[in-house]
Each structure stands twice: as structure tokens, then as C-alpha cells.
Amino acid sequence: MTDKKGTADKASTRAADPTVLSFQDISSRITDRLPELLEAVVSVGSGIGLHATLRRIVETAAELAGARYAGLGVLKPDAAALADFITFGISEEEAAAMGRLPDGHTGLLGELIRHPVPLRLADLKADARSSGLPPGHPPMHSFLGVPIRVHTEIFGNLYLTEKRGGAEFTDEDLRMLRIFALEAGIAIGNARVYEATRQREHWISGSAAVTTALLTGVEGSAAMDVVAAEARKLAEAAAALVLVPDRRQDGTEDDLVVVVAAADDRTETGDPGTMAGTVLTSDSPIAAQLLRGEPVFINDCATDPRTRTNLASRFGPCMMLPLENNDRVIGILALPRAHGAHHYTDAERVLATQFAKQAALALVLADVQRDRERLAVYQDRDRIARDLHDLVIQRLFATGLMLEGAGRRSRTPEVGEKIGQAVEELDATIQEVRTAVYALHHGEDDDAPSGFRARVLREIGTAAVPLGFQPSVRFSGAVDTLVVEPTARNLVAALREVLSNAFRHARASKIEVDIDATVTLPDGRGGVRMTATDDGVGIQEGGRRSGLRNLLRRAEALGGTSTYGRGPDGSGTTVVWEAQLQPPEAVAAGPGSARGVTGASGDAG
Numbered sequence: 001m002t003d004k005k006g007t008a009d010k011a012s013t014r015a016a017d018p019t020v021l022s023f024q025d026i027s028s029r030i031t032d033r034l035p036e037l038l039e040a041v042v043s044v045g046s047g048i049g050l051h052a053t054l055r056r057i058v059e060t061a062a063e064l065a066g067a068r069y070a071g072l073g074v075l076k077p078d079a080a081a082l083a084d085f086i087t088f089g090i091s092e093e094e095a096a097a098m099g100r101l102p103d104g105h106t107g108l109l110g111e112l113i114r115h116p117v118p119l120r121l122a123d124l125k126a127d128a129r130s131s132g133l134p135p136g137h138p139p140m141h142s143f144l145g146v147p148i149r150v151h152t153e154i155f156g157n158l159y160l161t162e163k164r165g166g167a168e169f170t171d172e173d174l175r176m177l178r179i180f181a182l183e184a185g186i187a188i189g190n191a192r193v194y195e196a197t198r199q200r201e202h203w204i205s206g207s208a209a210v211t212t213a214l215l216t217g218v219e220g221s222a223a224m225d226v227v228a229a230e231a232r233k234l235a236e237a238a239a240a241l242v243l244v245p246d247r248r249q250d251g252t253e254d255d256l257v258v259v260v261a262a263a264d265d266r267t268e269t270g271d272p273g274t275m276a277g278t279v280l281t282s283d284s285p286i287a288a289q290l291l292r293g294e295p296v297f298i299n300d301c302a303t304d305p306r307t308r309t310n311l312a313s314r315f316g317p318c319m320m321l322p323l324e325n326n327d328r329v330i331g332i333l334a335l336p337r338a339h340g341a342h343h344y345t346d347a348e349r350v351l352a353t354q355f356a357k358q359a360a361l362a363l364v365l366a367d368v369q370r371d372r373e374r375l376a377v378y379q380d381r382d383r384i385a386r387d388l389h390d391l392v393i394q395r396l397f398a399t400g401l402m403l404e405g406a407g408r409r410s411r412t413p414e415v416g417e418k419i420g421q422a423v424e425e426l427d428a429t430i431q432e433v434r435t436a437v438y439a440l441h442h443g444e445d446d447d448a449p450s451g452f453r454a455r456v457l458r459e460i461g462t463a464a465v466p467l468g469f470q471p472s473v474r475f476s477g478a479v480d481t482l483v484v485e486p487t488a489r490n491l492v493a494a495l496r497e498v499l500s501n502a503f504r505h506a507r508a509s510k511i512e513v514d515i516d517a518t519v520t521l522p523d524g525r526g527g528v529r530m531t532a533t534d535d536g537v538g539i540q541e542g543g544r545r546s547g548l549r550n551l552l553r554r555a556e557a558l559g560g561t562s563t564y565g566r567g568p569d570g571s572g573t574t575v576v577w578e579a580q581l582q583p584p585e586a587v588a589a590g591p592g593s594a595r596g597v598t599g600a601s602g603d604a605g
Helices: 002-016 035-042 052-064 092-098 105-113 171-214 220-235 284-290 346-409 412-441 452-467 486-508 546-559 585-590 594-598
Strands: 067-075 081-089 119-121 145-152 154-161 239-247 256-261 295-299 319-323 328-336 473-475 510-521 525-534 561-565 571-582
Touching: 002 081, 052 067, 052 154, 067 119, 081 295, 081 346, 081 510, 105 119, 105 510, 105 561, 119 171, 145 171, 145 585, 171 220, 171 346, 220 239, 220 256, 220 346, 256 284, 256 328, 284 295, 284 328, 319 346, 328 525, 346 412, 412 452, 412 561, 452 473, 452 486, 486 510, 486 525, 486 571, 546 561, 546 571
Parallel strands: 473 510
Antiparallel strands: 067 081, 067 154, 119 145, 145 154, 239 256, 239 328, 295 319, 319 328, 510 525, 525 571, 561 571
């Protein structure tokens, strides 16, 4: 009695729950198809990637039931609509004609979402729950749908239509598909675990790569570039933007300004250069939330009313993550995806948030490390500068005095002349050492003073890279005090012109620059003279002279002149450029040569 009752209870349970299956329910006709079913099960379980597994499930289900078309609708996390829809049998032309993919809100697809039980129809158009087919959709009649469960959760629904040969789907087809759906759920579960593990490994390795790059010498905006490029790749985003707080001119609140932009070349998101400089104003609710250190997740930038920038229309789903350290927001990392792309999953949001925290910490540590290295360099420079000033210059000066005394006592004119030349060389050496001491004290970084001497030294240092050697420079007079604007600006531009021409045309191996602020011009006014001499091939006959004409126009606009010719020994080129220290008032107010202000370059021939 008990056995019979238990058997009846099990049978009634299977009847009440159509998802409960047993091989005892399979008829002899299905038994004949077991090899086919087992082959299908093995096929869907052979992959590890989630997307590849889903596509294989759709294709295998269609072959198993003899369907012309098949689809797999993946549910959103709230299980109210479709997040993705994978099809089989629909050509690209047919898909384009139908337009957007179904969302699962209406029709038979919506029915299966609301009531996830197997459904078989002879003609889907005759069913009252059907909402019809969209324009351009291929004709479909017979229909078969079953839910796919991953553990206890409904992952999505498998849809088959149009049985080949025009027949209806049979009960055996339905039972085979239900068994196949169980195995498909197991395969999907395994693929999801693999995808989650692989995704977590990628984000961890990406965080490690960013930390390593930032702590091994990447500086300034390049550090933000590293963070943006790595984050965009990890998040599979169309772009990555780094925004930093920027205090308004009235000093009230911080806006957020895009300082770094990296974009995927395969997407139509526009030139990254056009994104830099975009401002997210402080009155935006998104900006306020981000500046409080709270992440913002957007499903569609183009339609979200909180997005108020001209970039919003270019993108779809987006994550905006604070780069925060010790409760201070140092920047914002925005990762927008293209229109129609998948929304960010909960796992992706957690991993990206952890990445942003790690990147912020790495940025702060990198700044601290660079500050320590810079301090060590400055301390070493100060020590070297003191040694040069206190020891080397004093010894050279004492040696010069001894030579001058010996020259005065010499009774041989040739010896006196040689001693005089040696003293002049010592004076030149002292000037060069003093220039080196100044450079060691101030360095060549962006925070260095903007005095005339420092600007000339930076120009010389910049030119050393393409030239392949360091030009020498010597100053005479209090150049920082005497050489003022606009003479200083135009002399630096003239120096840049001379060095550029030497690199492009002279094929020189040595360049000597002398800047003397103690000269007197022919009209009696005080002036500054730059003399640049190289050992190159000289100015060729018939060559262009546009660069030399630029130099002359600059000098004449400032009450001076510019000349050129062979070097002192008859080889190379010497350029002499001079201008008044106190230029005419009209020139100081607005020089007529716009090119003299901007630093135009040209060919010297």
C-alpha cells in the first residue's frame, strides 16, 4: 500500500511540475534518439566560454528538434525582460530588416518570462498571447519553448520555431528539449563560473600592471593615461575618461574636467582629443555624488537625465568610479560602453570599483615616490653646485690672478700674449661653470623659475635631444635683470630658430652660444647680443633664407639687427642677433611682427 501510494505521489508531483523529468517518462521513440541527445549534451558541455556556450546551445537545440530557427533569451537580473537574445537561422540581412532585438515585454517571449513552463504550439499566430511578428521577420508557425535553469534560478528561455518539413513539434521533441535544457543549464553554470574566474583574474592582473607601471617611473598625465588605457581594456568599454576636480573661478565649488581620454578605435565614439576638456559642472547630481566618493552606474548615458555633457549622446551603459585616497577624491574614472552594449553586471561593478581603489592608491604612492626621488636629486644638485662654486671657481679665479701677475712681469711679448689668452680662457671657463651651477640649482622641470636665464637653458636642453649633443652657453651681465619682455621672448625664439636650423641644415657637432647683456648698440642704447657659432657645413649658396629673414625682422622690430656669415676660422656658421634692452614703447605695447611673438620657424638654407 505504501509503495503504491509513494509511486502515485511521485507521479502526481511530476504531473504538477512539468520541469520534473525522469528517463522513465521517455517513450521507446525517444529511446531511439538517445544517442542523438547524448551527442547534443556532450556538444554543449565541450566549451568553457559563456558566449560560445550559449551559441552552441542554440545551434544544437535546433538540430536536435529539427527546427529551422532557434533563439535563446537571456534574462536581466530582475528577470523582467531580456538582456540578450542569441539567434540561429536568421541571416544578417533578415536581422537588419527586423531592427532591434526583442525585449521580452510582450508576446510569447514575455509569456514564457512571466510563466517559465514548457510551451508547445501548432501555430503561434493563432495563439491569443502572440503579439505577431515584426516587419521583415521570416514566416513562423510551429513553436516550442522551454525555460533554462541554472541551479534554482531561471537563466533564460530556449525558443524553437518552424519545424522542418512543415510538421508540428511533437511531445517527443518537447521531452527531448526539456532534458537538453537541464544539461544546458549545467553547461551555462560551468561557463559562468569560468567567466567569473577569468574576469577576476584579468582585473587582478590589470591592477598589478597599473601599479607596476606607476611605480616604475611613469609621471604626470602619463600616469592617468596608463590607468585609463588599462581600465578601458579590462571593462571592454568604448572609452575611458579620467576627470579631476577643478575649482571654479569664484572659488565656490569643484567642477569635474576630463583630462585624459582613451577610446576604442573599433567604435564610433569620436576622436579622444575632442573629449578632453569636457566639463561636468558641480550642479550636476552625478558630480555631487562622485565628489562625495560614491560610484555612479548608468544604464544609458544618452537617455539618463542626470548626464549633462555633450559626450553623453555618444555612449550607452557607463560606470563612473571615484579615485579616492584618505577620503579625498583625486579623480574620477568613467568607463562608458557603446550604444546597445551589455549593461555592467554586478560582478563587473565590484571588480571595477576595486580596480579604482587600487589605482588611486598606486597614483598616490607613485607621487610620493617621485617626490622622494626629486628631493634626492635636488639635494645632490645642491651639493655639486656648492662644490663647484666653493672649490672649482675659486681655484680657477686664483689661477687666473697668478697668471695675470706673471704676465705683467714677463719681459717677452709672446709669453705675455699667451698668458693673456690663457686668462681669457679661464674667464670663459668660470662663466660656463657659473652657468652650470645655476642650472643645477634650478633644474629643468616645469616648476623651475621663468627667468630669462632659465628659459635659455631649457631651450638649450631641449635642442640637445635632436642634435645629439649639448650646445654650450655663456652669459655675460645680469641677464635676468636686464633682459626683459618683449626682448627676452624674442631672443629665446631667435635662439630656437638658430638651433633648429643647425639641426636641419648644418650637420654640426658643436654649437657655442654667447649671450651678452652688456653691449652698446650703434645708436648708443644698451642692448643684448646673442652670438651662435657652429662647426657645420655653413650656409649653402642658393638655399632658402626665410629663417634668417625671420631673425632679422625680430631684431629690427626691437631696434636691433641680425647678421650671419662664416665662423671665425672660416668654417661653419656664425649668427649674431642683437636688440635693445629697452625696446621702443610701441613695440613693447604690441610688436608689429606677429611671427616674432609666436616663434615661427623657417629654413636658413
